[in-house]
Amino acid sequence: MLAGKRILLIVGGGIAAYKTPELVRQLRAAGAGVSVVLTRAGAEFATPLSLSVVAGEAVHEDLFDVSKEAEIGHIQLSRSADLVLVAPATADLMAKMAQGLANDLASTLLLATDTPVLIAPAMNVRMWDHPATQRNLALLKGDGVRLVGPDVGDMACGEHGPGRMTQPEGIVAACADLLADGPLRGKRVLVTSGPTHEPIDPVRYIANRSSGAQGTAIARALAGLGAEVVFVTGPADVPPPDGVQVVRVETAREMLEAVQAALPVDAGVFAAAVADWRVARAATSKMKKEAGGLPSLEFAENPDILKTVSRMESGRPGLVVGFAAETDDVIAHATAKRDRKGCDWIVANDVSPATGIMGGSENAVHLITGAGVEDWPRMGKDLVARRLADRIATALGAG
Known part of the structure; x- marks a missing residue:
């Protein structure tokens, strides 16, 4: 290198x-x-x-x-x-x-x-x-x-x-x-990263344990190969990389709007851990704890960003890469997700508590494409990002 x-x-x-x-x-x-x-x-x-x-x-x-x-x-x-x-x-x-x-x-x-x-x-x-x-x-x-x-x-x-x-x-x-000499120079790539925060009231929200580290590393690696990177990030634990266009969002609906605004792109990498659900009617003031009672929350389904982009009739990126964080039957669930969403590739990883991957510094992924499954060894998230960026460059005819 x-x-x-x-x-x-x-x-x-x-x-x-x-x-x-x-x-x-x-x-x-x-x-x-x-x-x-x-x-x-x-x-x-x-x-x-x-x-x-x-x-x-x-x-x-x-x-x-x-x-x-x-x-x-x-x-x-x-x-x-x-x-x-x-x-x-x-x-x-x-x-x-x-x-x-x-x-x-x-x-x-x-x-x-x-x-x-x-x-x-x-x-x-x-x-x-x-x-x-x-x-x-x-x-x-x-x-x-x-x-x-x-x-x-x-x-x-x-x-x-x-x-x-x-x-x-x-x-x-x-x-x-x-x-790097920049094999992706002239290419525009969208990367989503981090969790989303779905408000319950002005001080509480629903979230997940994603740190944003893997998405950040992917954006950095793609920029290092010369790509123009639009980096749409939820409230992550890590700072965004240098040399990219940063768009900060909080909720899934805000992320979808930012993604749509960033199109067209040559490739989209959807690494964000987007909340599947949101509170249907978030309170406009802080909910008070009442003696002997529990709050009742009604949930609504969030937009499916990966599926929305993958199945666009016009303006679809030439390559759409999704992520599947699973806790069991990783490859089977991720393969089914690829078929269901309509994306080109799925990067699947096991985030069960015993792996320490969710929020950690390493990852062990399987790249699932139309050609089959590639099992990558456990490695630092920066190396996963570099390997994925190299594959994207090759797929776009730039590698």
């Missing part, structure tokens, strides 16, 4: 830095050459020796290393790379980047480069959610810095939420997407 590419990896000072030797190994396995810059704080979690062994070259640490400055210089180090990757990107390092500080080798390289920059944030959830970090992130995005992650999950500190660094295979996939 990265044959002939040169990546400058800057290792920030977070606990996730222990994953960087494996990240370097996977980058090299994908064909990239890797130069490593290790911050002083990063060296507390990953050693120069371990990184130099897997990188196959010396690690850079000191801005004022006379011998290395004489050999290449820090300016040339940043400009000789095809991509600058910051992993982990700590809150401190992101703040330095946003403010243009240059008081060590890593921050100086980041200020001196005109090479594309990709960051993989990793920090405590409270640090990630802090307004200062979000302001810095907005500045970085405005400067053209690209983002992979952070993922949602358990943290070393014992808390749970967004802030985990994306796994090495996901970062490698993001690097490949960013540096």
